[in-house]
Amino acid sequence: MTQHVSPPRDGTGRTAAPAGRPARRSLPVRADVRTLTLLGVLAVLVLIGGLTRPHEFLDTRNLQLVLTQASVIGVVTVGMTFVITSGGIDLSVGAIVALSSVWATTVATQSHGLAGILLAATLVGLGCGLVNGVLIAYGGVVPFIATLAMLASARGLALQITDGRTQVVTVRGVLDLGERESYVLGVPPLVLVFAAVAVAGWLLFHRTTFGRRTIAVGGNPEAARLAGIDVRRQRLYLYLLSGLCCGIAAFLLIVLAGSGQNTNGNLYELDAIAAVIIGGTLLSGGRGTVTGSVLGVLIFTTITNLFALNNLQTDVQQIAKGAIIVAAVLVQRRTASTA
Incomplete structure (x- = not known):
């Protein structure tokens, strides 16, 4: 009778690579290639801008504008990355930004100065994230439905607060953050906040147990539960994180626009999801x-920015974005099938 010999395993319990053959490191390699590809695409866009509109696109003010505009949606996207990695979705981020911005710019809130506006924006974002998290994690509501309901409710409440009017900010400390005198070595304060959020998000995702649990919940919730992870609590934390990012983004938008409006954050959910997808996060x-x-x-x-400088129509811009999203999803499917 032939005795079955189990293949050797390494210290992590996985099957060890045969002698003389290097262990597979496909995932890190793919991640590096994906990052380099995105950097290449960005470099090509910069080159196109430099060739088509060299004086306008490469102007320092225009580059500062690009980074500033990226900061608001960028902060939202960091929170969205965690949610989508966990297997969820958040369609309410734009509406939460709108509600946070109008709540933080009411006359009563502005009477407390910059600190009051910042605190109100973040608390409203956290509150909305808490509602989403409780409904999804403990109420058993599908993320699509729960966040869609929050989208409608937050937009409606924002409209009720403003009565359709623009709430102009009169707090000098807030307005000063948008002035060139506040730039640090030529970098707008909003960009510095975005960079800080991105770095904090990277550390949280890649260097903490919280990030590993997020990946585990998204990969296989049942296996994560059997491994001792409180899946419901983790999901609650993730939507709280998304709400916090929306609150911070609302404050940045207040600084950028100098006002709060119920139309703020329009279609932010689509822009954030699109950025997350082409960035390589699996839906x-x-x-x-x-x-x-x-x-x-x-x-x-x-x-x-390139479309605006070259006077191209918005509909062409949307078509281009849609094509990029489809291409990114197709690349994801091909990568997943060969993994």
Whole structure:
């Protein structure tokens, strides 16, 4: 009788590579290639801008504008990356930004100065994220439905608060953050906040147990539960994180626009999801990258700027974005099938 010999396993319990053959490192390699590809696309866009509109596109003020515009949606995208990696979705981010911005710019809130506006924006974002998280994690509501309901409710409440009017900010400290005198070595404060959020998001995602649990929940919730992860609590935390990012983005938008409006954050959910997808995060969950999402935001913002400088129609711009999203999804499917 032939005795069955189990293949040798390494210290992690996985089957060890045969002698003389290097262990597979396909995932890190693919991640590096994806990042380099996104950097290449961004470099090509910069080259196109330099060739078609060299004086306008490469002007320091225009580059500062591109980075500033990327900052608001970029902060939202960092939170969206965590949610989608966990296998969820958040369609309410734009509406939460709108509600946070109008709540933070009421006369009563502005009477407390910059700190009051910042605190109100972040608390409203956290509150909305808490409602989403409780409904999804403990109420068993599908993320698509729960966040769609939040989208409608937050937009409606924002309209009720403003009565359709623009709430102008009169707090000098807030307005000063948008002035050139506040730039640090030529970098707008909003860009510095975005960079700080992106770095914090990267560290949280790649260097903490929270990030590993997020990936585990997105890859296989049942296996994560059997491994001792509180899946419901983790999902609650993720939507709280998304809401916090929306609150921070609302404050940046207040600084940028100098006002709060119920129309703020329009279609942010689509822009954030698109940036996350082309960045390499799987819509089905289980794999994500903050670096890729940031590059995705920069790519889309640069495309928008190029279209504006070349006087191209908005509908052509939307078609181009749609084509990029479809191409990114097809690349994801091909990569997943060969994994």
